[in-house]
Structure formats: C-alpha cells, structure tokens
Amino acid sequence: MQGLVDIFKPLYDLWLSFEAFMVGPASPGLLGYWIVIALMMTGFYIVIAHDNLVKKIVGLNVFQVSVFLFYILMAKVTGGTAPILAEGITQYSNPLPHVLILTAIVVGVATTALGLALVVRIRNAYDTIEDDEILAVEEEEDR
Amino acid sequence: MLMMGAVGLAIARIRDLFAVSMLSGIFSLIGAAAYVVLDAVDVAFTEAAVGAGISTVLMLGTLALTTRKEKLGGGKSKSTTAFLVVAVTGAVLVYGTFDMPRYGDKIAAIHHHVVPRYIEKSGEEVGMPNIVTSVLASYRSFDTLGEVFVIFTAATGVLAILGRARRRREDEEADEGGSDTKGAAS
Amino acid sequence: MMHRKVVLRVVSKFLIPPILLFALYVQFHGDFGPGGGFQAGVIFGSGFILYAILFGVETVKRVLPPWSTRLLLVVGVLTYGLTGVAGLILGGNYLDYNVLAHDPLHGQHYGILIVELGVGITVAASMITIFNVFAGQSGGD
Structure with missing residues (x-):
C-alpha cells in the first residue's frame, strides 16, 4: 500500500510546488483562476468556431468542467482538509461549493445526454450533423 | 491543471x-x-x-x-473572428479576477456567510461526519430535490426525443408498406 | 460479437458484481466518507451499462425491462418528494427530518438515508434509460 502511495509522491510534490508558487509572494495568487479562464475560453472557442454539433457539445463540456474547477478553487482554504469531520482537525475547506458542484456534475451529464439525443434526431432528419449543411438544407426547403 | x-x-x-x-x-x-x-x-x-x-x-x-x-474546412475568417471574440472575453475575465480573493484565502467572503454554521453545527444537528452529505441532503434538500427533478426531466426528454422517433419511423415504414401493397392491388 | 473479446467478457463478469456492491457501499456509507446517492447511482448505472456493452442490450432488457427502469425513475423522485410530505404530515416543515423519529438526530439520519436512496434510484434509472434509448436506436437501424 505504501509503495502505491510512493508512486504518486513525485506528482504530489509537483502539485505542492505549483501551489507554493501560486500562493507565494512572487505571484498575485490568481494563477489558478487564469488557468481556469484559459480552459473556459478553449471551450468557448470550440463552441463558436466549429460546425460539428458533437464537437460543440464537447466544447460545452470543457467549459462546464472549467466552471466547476473555478468553484472548487474558490472553496479551497490554505491548511484546510476535506470537509469530513474528524478528531483534531479545525480547518476545513468550504463544503458549500462542493455540494453545488456535486449536483451540477450529474445534472451536467443528464443535459449532455439530452443534447446528444437532439444531435441524433437532427442527424435522422437532415442526414448531417454539420451546422452549415443543416442551414443549406433548410434554405433548400424554403425555396 | x-x-x-x-x-x-x-x-x-x-x-x-x-x-x-x-x-x-x-x-x-x-x-x-x-x-x-x-x-x-x-x-x-x-x-x-x-x-x-x-x-x-x-x-x-x-x-x-x-x-x-x-x-x-470551415472558413479561415470564421475561426479568426471566433479567436478574436474569445481573446476579448478572456481578457475581460482576467481583468475581473484582479478583484478576486487570493487562492486559499481564509478571510474571503464566501467562507463567512452560512458555512461556519455548517462546519461547526452539522456534527450536532445532523450527526454525520461528512459535511457535504449533510448539507446536500438536509440543509439544502430543496436544491437537491430540484436537481433530482432536472435529471428526471432530462431522462424523460431523451425518451421523448429518441424513443418516440424510432416508433414513428417504424410506423411510417409500415404505412409505406401498406400503401405499396394497396397500390399494387389497385 | 459473442465469440470475440473473451478476455473482456471474462474480466467484466468478475468485475460487475464488485461494481454493484461498491455502488451500494457508496450509497449507504455516504454519511461517513465521500459518497452518496449521486455517485452511487452513477456507479450502479455504469455496472449495467458495462454489461449491456459487452453482452448486448437485449440481455440487459431481459433483467431490467424498459418499463421497470421508467418505473424506477418515478419511484426515485417520489421517494424524495414523499419524504418531504411525511415530514409535513408529522408536523414539521416540508423536508424537515427532525420529526421523522422521536430523536431529531435519528430523524435526520433516516431522512438523509431515504432521500439519498431516492436520489440514487433516480440517477441509476435515468442513466440506464438514457443508455438503453441510445443503444436501442442503433439496434433499430
């Protein structure tokens, strides 16, 4: 068991050094938020720049995960542990965002499933899942 | 990350x-x-x-x-426009983070409204070690009820979109088959 | 399809019972460690989905016919809602668990357990339903 823990030691050390850099005097302590924003914008870019509907939904998922990460980042308290009551621990991370995000993840997958179902229906009706081709078919029908 | x-x-x-x-x-x-x-x-x-x-x-x-x-494919101009929009939005958001509390800050506003009560009292009031569970199912059970209904609605929606569609197509095929035989008979 | 992937089929046969058991553990141990209805429902659902992927949707439909998952979907939501009504009838507010037993602490315990069960049933049933509908589509084509 200990050997298993040791395997992940370097990774955790890497994280600790990243965290030290993030709260250290050299940075404004906002680096985590900036990474989240970069991720969020990646998702946003996928949604608006791609025509494929499945790709758009993947983009929405990326956006979603980055919002979740944003909430969890805000919930972190330096020196805190996971919010499970135990003897001898006084500092916990904020449990409220955890609750909100926990439910949001499951709701997120349910809505993703709904979106994918719509994509399948669109494919059945138009024989394509590319945005511009669907528009072309629509114009064809209008004429 | x-x-x-x-x-x-x-x-x-x-x-x-x-x-x-x-x-x-x-x-x-x-x-x-x-x-x-x-x-x-x-x-x-x-x-x-x-x-x-x-x-x-x-x-x-x-x-x-x-x-x-x-x-x-998908047009060079479109991706350039998209990139511009994304860059501007990102810049605005980064500007917004300058007012955010620092990472791991103990005195940030979100740690001071209802959360101290959850952390201090939930052990006595709900009697569960896992604060997340007690907040989820007890203090904020209305929220969770809503979320459960969302999941229920999403599942029903998938059923309505895909379950019905298939049946209708089968019906159409059956209809076509029926009209074909009718046409042949006449 | 049934003759290939022997390794996958054998390994998954070993894995699926522990997955379902683990889901139940997560469901009822959520008060003490990480876990709860949402996670348990997803894990329970994924056990069935794994089985459906490897052995075909029809095999799963023999165990869990479509009407039963739809029924479970409703039962889960109603379990949650009626727990709230039970609190109302026993003289508390809606979803007030303190009145469910003589001791408020026990009431809270029962309330959370039942509510989490409702959540778990709903999530598991909806995951299985959604997957069945998606998989049933390709079978129909």
Whole structure:
C-alpha cells in the first residue's frame, strides 16, 4: 500500500510546488483562476468556431468542467482538509461549493445526454450533423 | 491543471471525433485529480464516475449513430473572428479576477456567510461526519430535490426525443408498406 | 460479437458484481466518507451499462425491462418528494427530518438515508434509460 502511495509522491510534490508558487509572494495568487479562464475560453472557442454539433457539445463540456474547477478553487482554504469531520482537525475547506458542484456534475451529464439525443434526431432528419449543411438544407426547403 | 490545458487544446484541434470523445474522458479524469488535491473528494468521485465513464460512453453511442469524422474546412475568417471574440472575453475575465480573493484565502467572503454554521453545527444537528452529505441532503434538500427533478426531466426528454422517433419511423415504414401493397392491388 | 473479446467478457463478469456492491457501499456509507446517492447511482448505472456493452442490450432488457427502469425513475423522485410530505404530515416543515423519529438526530439520519436512496434510484434509472434509448436506436437501424 505504501509503495502505491510512493508512486504518486513525485506528482504530489509537483502539485505542492505549483501551489507554493501560486500562493507565494512572487505571484498575485490568481494563477489558478487564469488557468481556469484559459480552459473556459478553449471551450468557448470550440463552441463558436466549429460546425460539428458533437464537437460543440464537447466544447460545452470543457467549459462546464472549467466552471466547476473555478468553484472548487474558490472553496479551497490554505491548511484546510476535506470537509469530513474528524478528531483534531479545525480547518476545513468550504463544503458549500462542493455540494453545488456535486449536483451540477450529474445534472451536467443528464443535459449532455439530452443534447446528444437532439444531435441524433437532427442527424435522422437532415442526414448531417454539420451546422452549415443543416442551414443549406433548410434554405433548400424554403425555396 | 496545465495538463488539462494541453488536453483542451488537443480537443480543439483534432478532427477525429472518436479521439475527441476519448480526450474529453481524459480531460474529466485529470479534472477529478485536480479536485482531489483541492480537497473536494466528493466532487472528484462524481467527476471520475460521470465524466470519465458515462459521458464518454454516451459520446461513443452518439458517434455510432452519426459520423466519426468532422468535416474539414470551415472558413479561415470564421475561426479568426471566433479567436478574436474569445481573446476579448478572456481578457475581460482576467481583468475581473484582479478583484478576486487570493487562492486559499481564509478571510474571503464566501467562507463567512452560512458555512461556519455548517462546519461547526452539522456534527450536532445532523450527526454525520461528512459535511457535504449533510448539507446536500438536509440543509439544502430543496436544491437537491430540484436537481433530482432536472435529471428526471432530462431522462424523460431523451425518451421523448429518441424513443418516440424510432416508433414513428417504424410506423411510417409500415404505412409505406401498406400503401405499396394497396397500390399494387389497385 | 459473442465469440470475440473473451478476455473482456471474462474480466467484466468478475468485475460487475464488485461494481454493484461498491455502488451500494457508496450509497449507504455516504454519511461517513465521500459518497452518496449521486455517485452511487452513477456507479450502479455504469455496472449495467458495462454489461449491456459487452453482452448486448437485449440481455440487459431481459433483467431490467424498459418499463421497470421508467418505473424506477418515478419511484426515485417520489421517494424524495414523499419524504418531504411525511415530514409535513408529522408536523414539521416540508423536508424537515427532525420529526421523522422521536430523536431529531435519528430523524435526520433516516431522512438523509431515504432521500439519498431516492436520489440514487433516480440517477441509476435515468442513466440506464438514457443508455438503453441510445443503444436501442442503433439496434433499430
């Protein structure tokens, strides 16, 4: 068991050094938020720049995960542990965002499933899942 | 988290949708690891089960029903415009973070409204060690009720969209078959 | 399809019972460690989905016919809602668990357990339903 823990030691050390850099005097302590924003914008870019509907939904998922990460980042308290009551621990991370995000993840997958179902229906009706081709078919029908 | 960024970029570039759905699973898994180090064990658990498991399966199911390849092309001007919009939005958001509390700040506003009560009293009032569970199911059970209804509605919606569609198509085929035989008879 | 992937089929046969058991553990141990209805539901659902992927949707439909998952979907939501009504009838507010037993602490315990069970049933049933509908589509084509 200990050997298993040791395997992940370097990774955790890497994280600790990243965290030290993030709260250290050299940075404004906002680096985590900036990474989240970069991720969020990646998702946003996928949604608006791609025509494929499945790709758009993947983009929405990326956006979603980055919002979740944003909430969890805000919930972190330096020196805190996971919010499970135990003897001898006084500092916990904020449990409220955890609750909100926990439910949001499951709701997120349910809505993703709904979106994918719509994509399948669109494919059945138009024989394509590319945005511009669907528009072309629509114009064809209008004429 | 930097790894997440790399995977995100890969998702944006790769056009093979099969690889994209696999990458989105990897993306969720790395996200789950990030939640663990940020002390959100419950959330990490859910993300690992949901993001890496179910949604990848659903994506693959959709791909089996549609196409695997994303169409090439898609206009240079469109992606340039999109990039500009994204860059401006990102810049505005980064400007917004300058007012945010620092990472791990104990005196940030969100740690001071109802949360101290949850942390101090939930052991006595609800009697459960896991604060997340007691907040989820007891203090904020109305929220959770709403979420359960959302899931219920989504499942019903999928049933309504896909379950009915298939039956209708079968009906149409049956109708066509019927009219064909009729036409042949007349 | 049934003759290939022997390794996958054998390994998954070993894995599926522990997955379902683990889901139940997560469901009822959520008060003490990480876990709860949402996670348990997803894990329970994924056990069935794994089985459906490897052995075909029809095999799963023999165990869990479509009407039963739809029924479970409703039962889960109603379990949650009626727990709230039970609190109302026993003289508390809606979703007030303190009145469910003589001791408020026990009431809270029962309330959370039942509510989490409702959540778990709903999530598991909806995951299985959604997957069945998606998989049933390709079978129909």
